[in-house]
Amino acid sequence: xxxxxxxxxxxxxxxxxxxxxxxxxxxxxxxxxxxxxxxxxxxxxxxxxxxxxxxxxxxxxxxxxxxxxxxxxxxxxxxxxxxxxxxxxxxxxxxxxxxxxxxxxxxxxxxxxxxxxxxxxxxxxxxxxxxxxxxxxxxxxxxxxxxxxxxxxxxxxxxxxxxxxxxxxxxxxxxxxxxxxxxxxxxxxxxxxxxxxxxxxxxxxxxxxxxxxxxxxxxxxxxxxxxxxxxxxxxxxxxxxxxxxxxxxxxxxxxxxxxxxxxxxxxxxxxxxxxxxxxxxxxxxxxxxxxxxxxxxxxxxxxxxxxxxxxxxxxxxxxxxxxxxxxxxxxxxxxxxxxxxxxxxxxxxxxxxxxxxxxxxxxxxxxxxxxxxxxxxxxxxxxxxxxxxxxxxxxxxxxxxxxxxxxxxxxxxxxxxxxxxxxxxxxxxxxxxxxxxxxxxxx
Amino acid sequence: xxxxxxxxxxxxxxxxxxxxxxxxxxxxxxxxxxxxxxxxxxxxxxxxxxxxxxxxxxxxxxxxxxxxxxxxxxxxxxxxxxxxxxxxxxxxxxxxxxxxxxxxxxxxxxxxxxxxxxxxxxxxxxxxxxxxxxxxxxxxxxxxxxxxxxxxxxxx
Ligand SMILES: Cc1cc2nc3c(=O)[nH]c(=O)nc-3n(C[C@H](O)[C@H](O)[C@H](O)COP(=O)(O)OP(=O)(O)OC[C@H]3O[C@@H](n4cnc5c(N)ncnc54)[C@H](O)[C@@H]3O)c2cc1C
Numbered sequence: 224x225x226x227x228x229x230x231x232x233x234x235x236x237x238x239x240x241x242x243x244x245x246x247x248x249x250x251x252x253x254x255x256x257x258x259x260x261x262x263x264x265x266x267x268x269x270x271x272x273x274x275x276x277x278x279x280x281x282x283x284x285x286x287x288x289x290x291x292x293x294x295x296x297x298x299x300x301x302x303x304x305x306x307x308x309x310x311x312x313x314x315x316x317x318x319x320x321x322x323x324x325x326x327x328x329x330x331x332x333x334x335x336x337x338x339x340x341x342x343x344x345x346x347x348x349x350x351x352x353x354x355x356x357x358x359x360x361x362x363x364x365x366x367x368x369x370x371x372x373x374x375x376x377x378x379x380x381x382x383x384x385x386x387x388x389x390x391x392x393x394x395x396x397x398x399x400x401x402x403x404x405x406x407x408x409x410x411x412x413x414x415x416x417x418x419x420x421x422x423x424x425x426x427x428x429x430x431x432x433x434x435x436x437x438x439x440x441x442x443x444x445x446x447x448x449x450x451x452x453x454x455x456x457x458x459x460x461x462x463x464x465x466x467x468x469x470x471x472x473x474x475x476x477x478x479x480x481x482x483x484x485x486x487x488x489x490x491x492x493x494x495x496x497x498x499x500x501x502x503x504x505x506x507x508x509x510x511x512x513x514x515x516x517x518x519x520x521x522x523x524x525x526x527x528x529x530x531x532x533x534x535x536x537x538x539x540x541x542x543x544x545x546x547x548x549x550x551x552x553x554x555x556x557x558x559x560x561x562x563x564x565x566x567x568x569x570x571x572x573x574x575x576x577x578x579x580x581x582x583x584x585x586x587x588x589x590x591x592x593x594x595x596x597x598x599x600x601x602x603x604x605x606x607x608x609x610x611x612x613x614x615x616x617x618x619x620x621x622x623x624x625x626x627x628x629x630x631x632x633x634x635x636x637x638x639x640x641x642x643x644x645x646x647x648x649x650x651x652x653x654x655x656x657x658x659x660x661x662x663x664x665x666x
Numbered sequence: 667x668x669x670x671x672x673x674x675x676x677x678x679x680x681x682x683x684x685x686x687x688x689x690x691x692x693x694x695x696x697x698x699x700x701x702x703x704x705x706x707x708x709x710x711x712x713x714x715x716x717x718x719x720x721x722x723x724x725x726x727x728x729x730x731x732x733x734x735x736x737x738x739x740x741x742x743x744x745x746x747x748x749x750x751x752x753x754x755x756x757x758x759x760x761x762x763x764x765x766x767x768x769x770x771x772x773x774x775x776x777x778x779x780x781x782x783x784x785x786x787x788x789x790x791x792x793x794x795x796x797x798x799x800x801x802x803x804x805x806x807x808x809x810x811x812x813x814x815x816x817x818x819x820x821x822x
Pocket of ligand 1: 229230233234254256257266267299300302327328330331348375497512513515517542544738763
């Protein structure tokens, strides 16, 4: 079999690894626009501010493709999929034939329609190249503006602050992390960031970036000017679906796949930020957009490309873990409800100081969670959401300190059961033997 | 491959496994001394309770570990030989992103808030069962007076 993978990030690298293990005689070709071995996009802020070295970002090790015997084409952009000839045509005119193709092209930053985006000193924050730009900025930048207080924007703001640059974050919504957190949680995290000296301006948008060749300030909708030499645009991402779209595959906001991660062509699969998923927590189709999703999808997709039939279920769009400064936070599933009384949603929460825990329930199930300050056992709640477990029996215990996996011992979440029953009843010789053993008699 | 098995009926909830775990994973290798110094000792095995019965919740070193898939640094790995899932001692380092904590269905991974003092970079670490690499048998198994815990050889 000839497997061709477009993109070598979370999804692409994972798929290459899985396919190597699944099908030893196969030929695997990876095509990547970027010029690096697979690196963790999520860690670029830690590289930018010097906490990690470039080599620390290689999440599969630097020579991973060579070790697996995968043919790697760096700096190569896939331009067209010829489905009839089962061939991938690259921008450098290289043609690669495939039996099964995986599209793992991820997403790219989305830019707002404002003036001045082409000035020097304006960047997005999405790749290692962007991280270099941020790291280099320290030489000439004293003040910076970050547009968008989403996850990526705040990561950039945190990195710039650690580099000793004065940062102002401008956010259109009335809170930071508007897609992940509610207002209470966002205030706790905002305070945590502000303690470091990050300035956050809410309910404000940018209308232009000003300068002659490089930036000298930005203008907000309020006609305020903020002086800065550096601007990071972090206003969201958009899936790289064009390749699939032009090949006539079904797409919407992202590439559409079935539960086997197959596109509308049986020889083409897709995984990662470029696809849409069916979110169990909301019941709606949504963008995938997280590392964890990308890796899981790649596992299922590669299995199915190698002839298996593994169903990818329990997908959730929002799954974020953050800790910028002191306070950790996790949000998972449907955390935002427009009107708490409508649609049968119910919210339970506890809040004291910097600890805030909230669960969103619908009918007998948990469908969303926000944990701030204390994130212990959050994975257990996430599993209840993913697996749509009925929690009605424990309605009033859900946020108790001692509510734990112990309550769902029979639910193994697909893994080996470590609990052994002792085949003995009270008073039987075996029982006595065991008691004696327990007390150390005879051992 | 070895896994931790639990004979539930025998557990009396004495929590000696938790103490032994904290002790084993402290720099001082002694619980009393460890509580005095930093980092604050933390257990990686949890005796929870339900209906007034104790129930140890352990890491299963899963066949398909979600913590490994979730790890964006690539440091959480399942050893192909021993089957043990661990985030320490690999080329990549734990950066305390907490994705594994969000992913583990059993809730047995926890954050350390004390930043690791070793290595060139200081990050808080995710703490999980490592099957006590310095020992033949994990500390919790040795400490259990009721023979609840067992490191059993299993086939995958
Ligand atoms: C700063 C930052 C922080 C983040 N932090 C987190 C986090 O903490 N947790 C989390 O879950 N997620 C986080 N994310 C999101 C996470 O990085 C993505 O979900 C993940 O990288 C998706 O992986 P992917 O393989 O689908 O796509 P991408 O990582 O987007 O990679 C796609 C690759 O395909 C290449 N490509 C695209 N088109 C072509 C083409 N035509 N030909 C050849 N190659 C092509 C691209 O150059 C790219 O290298 C973060 C993202 C950023 C930017």
